[in-house]
Amino acid sequence: MNNKKISITTHGKVILIGEHSVVYGKDALALPIKGLNIITTIEKSPTAESIMITNHYQGPYLQSPSEYDGLKYVFNTLNSLAKNSEPLQVTYTGEIPMERGLGSSAVVALGTTKALNNYFNLMLPEEKIMEITNHAEMINHGKASGLDAATVNSDYVVFFNKKIGPHPISKKLGATLLIMDTGELGNTKRAVKLVRDKIESNPNEAKKIERLGVLATKTKDLWGKQDVSAIGQIFNEAEEILASFGIATKRIEEISKIAQVNGALGTKLSGGGLGGIVIALCNDKYTAEKIAQKAKDNFSNYWIEEI
Structure with a gap:
């Protein structure tokens, strides 16, 4: 595993309609934005501890600022599932402006989950990957509908309701x-x-x-x-x-x-x-x-x- 390197690309989104009301179980539509993406790369850490490298923070992964708490949850969860004790380096490249409604937190949560899943060969089902991503979003936002995570994981416009989940609209x-x-x-x-x-x-x-x-x-x-x-x-x-x-x-x-x-x-x-x-x-x-x-x-x- 020493020379292993895994990279995953995930894209942003915009909500077309339904923000706020979707939290209360109402319908919503959101659009994936393929031109806005972040690449998550996992490899062995060059130091004795796991580190995170972003445009805004470079340092120990688990000592990163509170805005990365959702990612720390993802990182700990996947390492625990893999029973991994090897220190890792996680690098995030590309730019989706944070706190703009473009899905940046969901993008990196999904990218980190998928990249670690591949790195450890866990073969987690899609439902588990989305469950972990959505929990990270709950940590980030206090209350998350699941819409962001569903859309950054879709190639098409997403019609979403908390009861029925996401449905792609290809037209x-x-x-x-x-x-x-x-x-x-x-x-x-x-x-x-x-x-x-x-x-x-x-x-x-x-x-x-x-x-x-x-x-x-x-x-x-x-x-x-x-x-x-x-x-x-x-x-x-x-x-x-x-x-x-x-x-x-x-x-x-x-x-x-x-x-x-x-x-x-x-x-x-x-x-x-x-x-x-x-x-x-x-x-x-x-x-x-x-x-x-x-x-x-x-x-x-x-x-x-x-x-």
Whole structure:
């Protein structure tokens, strides 16, 4: 095993609709982003202890900062299953911005689980790999629906419900999605708590969660009909609800306004909120590029996906 080296590539995601409400058992749709990925590489450690190498931290794996607690759980779990005492080096290359709603924590949790599974020849079934990944997400976010883990493990748009699990949708919508990174760190754990506190203190807030679930179900049905305009209107309504929870920042709102006046069919934040990303549904790539140029002073990066 001394010279063994295993690398696994996993990709990011964006939630199209259903953030927050999916935690309460409602429907959601999410899109894998193949152009955003991280490579997890496992090999023997050159030192007497296991080490982690990322763009932000290089040092002992189990002494890494608290934001890596989910990964420490994965690392300990797989080493325990393999009865391994050999020190390892785990290197993460590539870049998915953290705390933006792009699935970075799920990506590295899944990549680490799969890479260690291969390195140790454990041959874990898919269900076990996803169980470990989802538990890491629970550690990271306090309450995780399983949507992120399912989407970073999929090649297709994922329709998701906690009761029935993930279902891939291979049909294309026939539209273009512009994804804009506000550059503001989101905080999923804080956003989820903020929404939960509002729901528990006001029955009308709970009705909004029900409505978000209805909108996600409608989006799935309209996707099959390739009704891009109607889905754009749903995005706008969902954004109004999410903003009413207090999780849309001024920058998110400003980007949305610019997108709306420059041809977007619908815009919304994606992910936990309090920062992160804004998505704009467009008829074509030309419109997406136009919006990106108009809004460029308000975001740090952008990606365009044909969906």
